[in-house]
Amino acid sequence: MSSGASFYITTPIFYPSDVPHIGHGYTEVAADVLARWHRQSGDDTWLLTGTDEHGQKMLRTASANDMTPREWADRLVESSWLPLLDTLDIANDDFIRTTQERHETSAAAFLQKLYDTGFIYTGDYEGFYCVGCEEYKQPSELVDGTGPFEGQRVCAIHSKPVELLHERNYFFRMSEFQDRLLALYEERPDFVQPESARNEVVSFVRQGLADLSISRSSFDWGIQIPWDPQHVVYVWFDALLNYITAIGYGQDEANFARRWPGIQLVGKDILRFHAVIWPAMLLAAGLEVPKHVFAHGWLLVGGEKMSKSKLTGIAPNQITDVFGSDAFRYYFMRAITFGQDGSFSWEDLAARYQAELANGFGNLASRVIAMITRYFVGVVPEQGAPQPADEAISAVVAKAAAEADAAIDRFAIHEAIGALWTVVEELNGYITEQQPWVIAKDPEQRERLGTVLYTTAEGLRALAVLLSPVIPEATRKLWSALGAEQSLGVLQAQPLRSAGEWGQLPAGATVSPLEALFPRIEPDATAGATR
Template sequence: MSDSTFYVTTPIYYVNDAPHIGHGYTTVMGDIITRWHRQRGENVWYLTGTDEHGQKVLRKAEDNGVSPQEWVDKLVEEEWKPLLKTLDIANDDFIRTTEKRHEDGSKAFWQDLFDRDAVYKGSFEGYYSVGAEEFIAEDDVVDGEDEDEGFKVSKIDGTRLEFQTEENYFFRLSDYQQKLLDFYEANPTFIQPESARNEAISFVSRGLRDLSISRSTFDWGIDVPWDDKHVMYVWIEALLNYATAVGYGTDEKRFDEVWPANIHLVGKDIARFHAVIWPAMLMAAGKPVPHQVFAHGWILVGGQKMSKSKANGIRPDEIVDTFGSDAYRYYFARALTFGSDGSISWEDMHARYHAELANGFGNLASRVAAMIGKYFDGVLPAAGATTPAEQKVIDLVASAVADADAAIDAVAPQDALTAVWRIVDELNGYITEQAPWKVAKDDPDSDRLATILTTAAEGLRVLAVVLNPVIPKASEVLWGSLGAESALGGLGDQRIDGIAAWGQLPTGTTITKPSSLFPRIEAASE
């Protein structure tokens, strides 16, 4: 086990409203990746949290007749933290930007940049998107159409713009154009996938303007440390959470142990902040830049990006209430390509649930345990001679585990599950071809039946481990049904690099038929 920390972050989510499945998607993918690294025996730190300052939150609180602190406290406790439990997220930390550790760390960071002359006072005049909490360059301002007629809107995301004039402090972002381009060239995997990398390079190549880092027309934010008439621009402050959460400005020993982050997982609509502004800030502060920013695509419902105006937003708990948390995690990891836009539907969830989880995986576990119960009184028998049929299973399992492991390193959970499902399909095919029920009838005195069923049980042992990061509840049930807890230790203690070694379940282990891992459900509809 390495002493270094594998540090993964989600974006900190903006708490102007309740979470939707896009938030759940990022968080689950990060959880799968970090659980897999834990299963390797690595020292892992997984961070998520909430972004609670800014003009949009202030206005939302005012609309609801409460203070902004009351508004964010209510949403975090009633909506955002419960999401982690709903989706079985094993995060190590949850940071809120209203916490003292974040405030202290943020002030320390910007005081350092001010002392380094990376910040200066100026004034801003131009368009601002409250919806995106973003200053919009003139090239990206267009006239609105349809319901936005008469307004200026952002060409980037379509949000309405407000013309504002105010005194600000600015970060010398323009100093980092060539430094960033050189960095991208020297670190080709820093921003992924390739489409996000190309967009970042194109954006920086157009030229960078100095960036406002403060607001002076409202006070819901963290004070600029050298001038309390200003609060930090919400994006500038929010990006710092990745550093303040691990001790920047408050625990430098901890920060030095954990930083830099290995992967920032973000939606593609905020990749530019993480791939351009964030590394420039760190360069200015003399701190290491994260190893990778990975931008996933949009989730499309009925071919359209989710939004309230289209009434196609879906809450994660709606899906979990129907299919369960394991199926939720499995579906989004298997059905979508992380890094690309992808469409979902209730019908597809229902079809995959039954075809892949209930019939493919769940039925496999049930059948094997039932046959060991019927033919060997629930006790794992000693296997006989290995034939080419068994060797084919053994070889495929080793190959699939290696491919899944490599896919996780490539931040491709969908490819990891494709590899793992080769084991499910192989075992189902093996049982069909070997027909143990027929062997039990035609040749009951041979050890062939024992060989078939121990091979299947060993395959299930491997599946319990490699599926534990994805479907932890079902994997734990399967592990228990195989008697593996007492024979081999806890499921979380099994290591990816050793699980393909064959013959680990001891002869004589008690096998019990598990409760239905994925019981059939009625057809789901929107």
């Protein structure tokens, strides 16, 4: 992707019917890492997240808590969903709520356009409806209930009974877009990613598309249909529009043209909405479809999908209170192949924190700063004539930077971090082999000692820049301790795609003491987190 290109990325907007769990945090962090990488590469970047506040589930949850849906949404957004962004160090550019006037006005305009051009009609609908999914279910998507629901058909995802609804609704002529969607998947094989997700979508659409019921008249919590106020818009039809209403559709055409089309990052359970219904809606309105729809996997705890109702939900701050936000970000981006399901365990998190962050990266940074302080009174020395071992380090840095950038372009965040971690490992090995503490005893090897320590400091400079989208807090501290801010400017201003070019940290930069980037965590602290 060329520098300066538009990079607009969205998370799904989340239901604030309950508090966030680490599955929500996982999506937010992934989008944030990608956005930070592109932003620091000079791309015209915009990260959107937000909340989806209409629909029957919100109405029922609010009623159960003796509140209006708006009061309930306000309370949850302020107390849980906005704080989540601070907890995980998310640098989003916008936060949209579907109850905001900017969204409701533009969504109504979009609907009116589809109605005026004949893509919306009136009809009768009867079907099984899952309130948890806010979706009509096919018989094949239902299973036999167990326990209190024995003898009933239940949603395969929520394990709760579905409701048989009969309504006179407005329908979107989605069936007309089957061939155009199949052509889209064929012509742009990277439109839906990863490949497993694409195959699922193609298979689903080939089975035939039905028209979509897009209004409800049995309750009033939603956006009114502009030409028929007795109906409100189906919550998914409303929610999907946030990706364009937030950037000015129907109100700020210049900004809309600047940002759209974007990249939609979603969980695989909502893939069909984003890869089938959403592009069909856009095609009907004469708009471009997204650049990509990327479906990541589920987070599994004890082999089960993260779920509040099954009590497998873990709040992000249960992790960050013990390990910090950087560790949360690093662990979920590194330990899980992005696009596949991944298992979370406290034991794995604690082990990676100790081995990779504390002992691997943190200890490396502390040793280098300490040796420059001890042997060169805190001033980064000149690099003398490089030896093959030094040149090998600069080659590793250049290769890792290029591989990480290519991996980010493929949404392979785990591969990008893996590539950068080769620099951490090589620098640790280099220090062990070069033994600067031995060289320091020989005054005649003063220049060699300077070269070794410059090589390690410059390697850390590159790591600070390249890892800043993943672990922003630790890299800020390292950047400051290296004395890089005075000589090179703030960390966020460093062009990321040229971070692998050797020799940017000037000799003469003054280092300062570095607190432990990843402090030792007592075993009883993690035990408390798991209870």
